[in-house]
Amino acid sequence: MPTMRGTDRYEDNVFINCPFDTQYKPLFRSAVYTVYDCGFIPRCALELDDSSQTRIDKIEELIEQCKYGIHDISRTGLDAANRLPRFNMPFELGLFLGAKRFGDERQQAKRCVILDKEKYRYQMFLSDISGQDIKSHGNEPRQLTGEIRDWLTNSSGRPTPGLNEMWQRYGRFSQDLPLMLAKTKVLLSEMTFNEYRLLIQGWLKVNTL
Amino acid sequence: MSLTDTKSKLRQLKTASIPLTQRKTASINSAIIETSLKRIQQDADFRSKIFDKIRALTGIEDVTLAHVREYFAQSLRTESPKKSGTKKTPAAKTPKSKKSNSKQSTRKTES
Numbered sequence: 580m581p582t583m584r585g586t587d588r589y590e591d592n593v594f595i596n597c598p599f600d601t602q603y604k605p606l607f608r609s610a611v612y613t614v615y616d617c618g619f620i621p622r623c624a625l626e627l628d629d630s631s632q633t634r635i636d637k638i639e640e641l642i643e644q645c646k647y648g649i650h651d652i653s654r655t656g657l658d659a660a661n662r663l664p665r666f667n668m669p670f671e672l673g674l675f676l677g678a679k680r681f682g683d684e685r686q687q688a689k690r691c692v693i694l695d696k697e698k699y700r701y702q703m704f705l706s707d708i709s710g711q712d713i714k715s716h717g718n719e720p721r722q723l724t725g726e727i728r729d730w731l732t733n734s735s736g737r738p739t740p741g742l743n744e745m746w747q748r749y750g751r752f753s754q755d756l757p758l759m760l761a762k763t764k765v766l767l768s769e770m771t772f773n774e775y776r777l778l779i780q781g782w783l784k785v786n787t788l
Numbered sequence: 789m790s791l792t793d794t795k796s797k798l799r800q801l802k803t804a805s806i807p808l809t810q811r812k813t814a815s816i817n818s819a820i821i822e823t824s825l826k827r828i829q830q831d832a833d834f835r836s837k838i839f840d841k842i843r844a845l846t847g848i849e850d851v852t853l854a855h856v857r858e859y860f861a862q863s864l865r866t867e868s869p870k871k872s873g874t875k876k877t878p879a880a881k882t883p884k885s886k887k888s889n890s891k892q893s894t895r896k897t898e899s
Contacts, residue, residue: 755823762819763812777813781820784863786827788837 594645598654609720625772648691690734
């Protein structure tokens with residue numbers, strides 16, 4: 580199992596560029612779990628807490644450290660509160676593709692998967708990426724798990740567990756999660772990304788047979 | 789101050805001197821072990837697989853929950869190989885890996 584932070588594990592690091600809102604959480608949690616169960620390290624902006632760096636610096640550093648990227652552009656619609664479009668995810672996708680295009684040899688080896696809730700919807704708002712193979716998750720965690728698992732297997736050439744086995748294991752992990760949180764006296768609503776990573780990492784060490 | 793009080797105070801001081809991240813990791817590892825032991829008691833298939841694995845690793849025929857607890861604790865101390873797939877290596881005693889002291893970002897809405 581890879582170490583939690585993984586700053587020096589470029590080949591194992593997977594940048595997750597996705598929304599962090601409550602409605603997206605079931606998808607986010609399954610994505611983070613899947614990356615770990617496939618033997619990689621999930622990285623995202625939620626792990627960063629350094630006031631000496633600007634936000635864009637942190638994200639650029641994160642992207643630089645990750646060979647792989649999962650970009651979910653399914654929530655690029657209007658924000659419910661201010662009725663303005665959400666640009667962060669397409670912007671970070673652009674940064675990732677820019678690093679791959681203009682970076683050094685290591686950066687050019689980057690691989691990514693772009694996900695939306697429907698397969699061809701992106702053509703209406705991000706036509707510049709037309710021609711790329713966009714995957715859809717249909718807002719379903721299991722479908723998202725399958726897409727991530729298949730993409731990681733194909734793009735890395737590494738063996739990963741089958742979808743059915745992984746999904747069953749995720750079901751057991753999800754059952755155990757509230758119990759583990761109760762023992763650590765942390766509520767599900769206050770669980771941080773780093774706590775979630777530690778729990779997945781440890782749980783998989785003990786429960787993967 | 790009685791001997792018991794002194795011991796208690798020393799224990800508190802010792803705990804307080806452990807960095808928060810290490811205490812957090814220890815607390816999470818303990819929660820994982822306890823929850824998994826509970827699963828062992830409830831899930832016969834899981835129990836059978838874990839017991840078989842410990843038998844194969846140690847040669848102990850009469851595996852008990854104490855062995856399982858020790859196996860879990862060792863597994864949590866072990867760093868698995870870099871390119872892990874479906875198979876995990878058996879637990880072996882290795883130094884504890886360093887954990888980060890990062891905290892969650894304040895960002896709430898989106899990436």
